Amino acid sequence: MTELAATDPLPKPKRDIAPILLPIALALLMIPLIGSPSTWLTLTAASLAMGMMIFIMASGLTLVFGLMDVLNFGHGAFIAVGAYVATLVFAPFVASVQADSLWVNLAVLAPAALLSMAVSGALGLVVERVLILPVYGQHLKQILMTTGGLIVAEQTLYALWGPQIIPMPLPTSLRGSFIFGDVAIAKYRVLATLIGLAVFIAIQLVLNRTKLGLLIRAGVENREMVEALGYRIRRLFLGVFMTGSALAGLGGVMWALYREQVHASMSDELTVLIFVVVIIGGLGSIGGCFIGAILVAMVANYGGFLVPKLALVSNILLMVAILMWRPRGLYAVTSR
């Protein structure tokens, strides 16, 4: 260890790249197991798209926990609400959805996604004020309150839309696949991957390149210290919570299009999935959440192809394996 002079740049923190290599290694390992390279490419593209969608839904949850130590069991409700709101926009514009023009389709898709985000974000505001504020700092009550919130939201959706599954057709221009030789990659998956990457890059830029992001990261690491420096971390938290809810809404729209259907119970199944992702990634870590989402999607896709029966418990096995390796998730950000 040499002494640092005052003018020397601060030593760079050591980069922890093992978790980044993990999904790459997993993907490469699967080539011989799957055999056909074209199948492998299709499956890998599918995993990426699915992973991105899960990441969009889970990113808010992990930040909310990291920043404010709030465990939101009702996060899945925002996903379902987002999807239902999108059906409202889709219904009157069926013609535009079915039109065979990318721009006409996007002219419906983009407002639908934006409206879903706005509604989910607004709902996030209400939930934060009504459900989370009174039990702030009490984990047990947070879990109970937000679980109650999830039930109420889900049942309200049932009451308003009825219990049936609502079809949500993909816009015509997003149907079908890009064909490269004997590799087929669904168009929608490409779009989903692009949106997911854009969200990831945007979050990373905000977190790492702006003052706001600096405060959020500082808050994740040490809340009291940021407060002591005079920042109103509660307001910051409200902002993060609303953004997270809005992203969950966006994820809900994308997931609904991916499955081409909307049902209130999607909040239940996705809650489990995003919990697994958030735990794998390490609570509070965006990078970990991103890798965790891809890993979960890879295990689901490869596992579903190789050993379909295993797919039922593959998430749990993956979680167990990761936690054995790193007991606090891939990246342990918080000191909690």
Added chain:
Amino acid sequence: MMILSGDPPRSRVLTLVLLVIILALAATPFLFPGAKALNVAAKICVFAALVASYDLLLGYTGTVSFAHTMFYGIGSYAIAIALYGMGPNWGAVATGIVVGLPLAALLALAIGLFSLRVAAIFFAMITLAVASAFQVLASQLSWLTGGEDGRSFQLPELLRPGTVLISKSVFGFEINGRILTFYLVFAISALMILVLLRVVNSPFGRVLQAIRENRFRAEALGFRTVFHLTYANCLAALVAAGAGILNALWLRYAGPDTSLSFSIMLDILLMVVIGGMGTIYGAIIGAAIFILAQNYLQSLMGVASKAASEAGLPLLPGLLHPDRWLLWLGLLFIASVYFFPTGVVGRLRHGGGDKSAGASH
């Protein structure tokens, strides 16, 4: 006092309410004729034990588990599969018990060692993930569990409704196998609740409460908190599996909807919170209130919904529809966590506006 492990209800009203509930349950076959009343009473017994076991976790250690229905389901399925596969004899009942209880305890041990070691905060999330995987597994392995249809089975001769033990001419009513089954359920549930009362009032139970109040301090005092929490988790799982066995015996059926579904987990949470966390007695009151409401209020909602739709009100018919019963439950749940964190028992013991008792962290 001995039988209550030195932990009496500590409130005159509460004692009275408990006595009324227990006497009413015990006398149901004679006081309230009809299959529905008996079903409701048996369900209250089973759930009182199940909720009490959950209270051991939630109320006494302050850990939220979403896997409690899994253990309940293991008990149910173990007895159902055994009786289905081996035929209606006592050997099958014994096999179900011998397989089901240790299986539940082992799984609880594995989950406890794994997730309580990692970080306590993960526990709720990991149990939720494991429970949902188990639910999918149970519905997929249809050769074993009967899939979504579940397994119906016959009870041993002695417990069947057709078996008349004491004919009508002796007491004025018939004592048949069904009533015997009811008393079996009643007695074993009561026994399990008394055992739990014993556990929470033992030195072990005091350590659990210390962990709930301040885990670091409990650890600093020299208690191995992971060991205590895991042990409590296993005990709760055992009782839950026991309740599952009783449930399956009573229904003569085990399926995903009656023993594994997430909504049962929510019911349990609600009953604990309504009755009062960290009291054990709360389980009896919570289960009684909840199941009575579930069985008799739902029809009331149907009437209200019909009235609202006839009056031409918008939205209300949908909101009041009997299927939307969970909506009101959820609102009630939030309200009771917020306004009555100590539940009915806490209220009765300390009057209004107290701050002691109950788990707040």
